[in-house]
Amino acid sequence: MKLIPALTYILRATSYGLLTAVVLLILVPDLRDGNNLSFNIFTPVNDKSKPISFSSAVAKAAPAVVNIYSETIENDRRYQNRSIQRVKLGSGVIMDSRGYILTNYHVVRNANIITVVLQDSTELSAELIGSDELTDLAVLKVHATNLPVIAVDDNLIPLVGDVVLAIGNPLNLGQTVTQGIISATGRTGLSNTSYREFLQMDAAINDGNSGGALVNSNGDLVGITSAQFTRLNPQTNIQGIFFAVPYKLAAKIMQELISNGRVVRGWLGVSSQQYNPQLKGFVIGSLTPNSPAHLAGLQKGDVVVKINEQDIISINHALDIVAETDPGVILNFSIYRQKNLMTVPVKILEYKEAKN
Structure with missing residues (x-):
């Protein structure tokens, strides 16, 4: 008669085991797939992290x-x-x-x-x-169809420290990628427009790279590289300083060239050697004869603080505003002359007239 209690005990234990298994299968769905089970008690765990790679951006x-x-x-x-x-x-x-x-x-x-x-x-x-x-x-x-087009992000704002990749054909070696970071933004002095928008980076740019793509780690276009600006002073041994035209400026120039065959820029005709940090403007140092500034009555020593009610940071800031203004448009310059605040309307002319 001892057999009956033994069988009862076995059946009860088996029932508890089955009930526990059902509960586990409900709570842990992965256990339903036997292929996901791994018994690596005696297998060493490989916790080596994947290497950082920009291969997807390049591709x-x-x-x-x-x-x-x-x-x-x-x-x-x-x-x-x-x-x-x-x-x-x-x-x-x-x-x-x-x-x-x-x-x-x-x-x-x-x-x-x-x-x-x-x-x-x-x-x-x-x-x-x-x-x-x-x-x-x-x-x-x-003239071709189905061409691959570079990816762009119109909301992209390049920041100092961003990782960038320069893709081009240096020295005719074949397509090559160099990597670096954006060292500075808003660089000036790279051309006589005084644009503040050029990007400085340390991704190497050599002959053949000129005109290639500067992209970020997502593969989106950041700018158009140029080796030309590094040759402004060929006697200087430049290392780690290279430049690119940012995407937004390059895209705007491209649209104007497609539409008009040339770029139309506004021209003011002033220069400055002095800054006025108290007033956040700039002091006019000289005026080009018969320039828009000269014809409007601006004078040497005037302190320009606003253009169309926009505060001016520097002369480069002002020249950028003027360059982006269509010829014929009148801009109101707020200036201090002998401590008196004045407003002088200036009719902007096209930049090419400065060379004629």
Whole structure:
């Protein structure tokens, strides 16, 4: 008769075990899939973290970066005016599926023949749509379909310390990627426009990289690289200082070149050697004869504090506002002259008139 209690005990234990299993299967769904079970009690756990990689960003952006070969035919007087063919090397970025490509102006300057080579080695002839020497940008057009287009983020604001990747074809070695960070934003003195928007970085830019893409770690376009600005003082041994035109400025220049074939800028005609930190403006040091500033009655020594009620930080800030103003528009300059606050209306003229 001892067999009955033993069987009762076994059945009760089995029931408890089954009930526990059912509860676990309900509470832990992963246990329902036997393939997910792993018994690694005696297996060492591999907790090695994955290496940091920008391969996805490069894979996303690289197909839209092209090689550019511009050929110039010159007559050499030393050899009885025999024609000599010179080839310049550069890079470009496909900005539009219609075949518009951004590159540097110095890459295609005076070129007779421009050839674009895609990442898949396809060669295409390109025509020059327009160029802007002051920002060292040019727009090319190729006739092709299904072109890879660079990814952009219109809300992107480049910040100091952002990781950036420069993609181009340095020294004709083939597409190459260099990595660095944005060292500074709002750099001036890189061209005679006094634009404050140039990016400074330490991602290496060499001959052939000019006109290539500067992208962030997501593969979005940050700017158009240029080796030209590093040659402003060729006697200086520059290391780790390279420049790029930020995407928003480059996109605006591109649209103007596509629409008008040139960039229209406003011109003021003043310079300044002094700043006035108390008033957050600038002191006019000199005026170009017959310039908009001169014709409006601005004078040397005037302190410009506002333009159209916008506070002015520096002369570069003021010149940027003027450059972005359409010729013919009147801007109201708030100035201090001999401690008296005055408003002087200035009719802005086109920048090209400064050179005529």
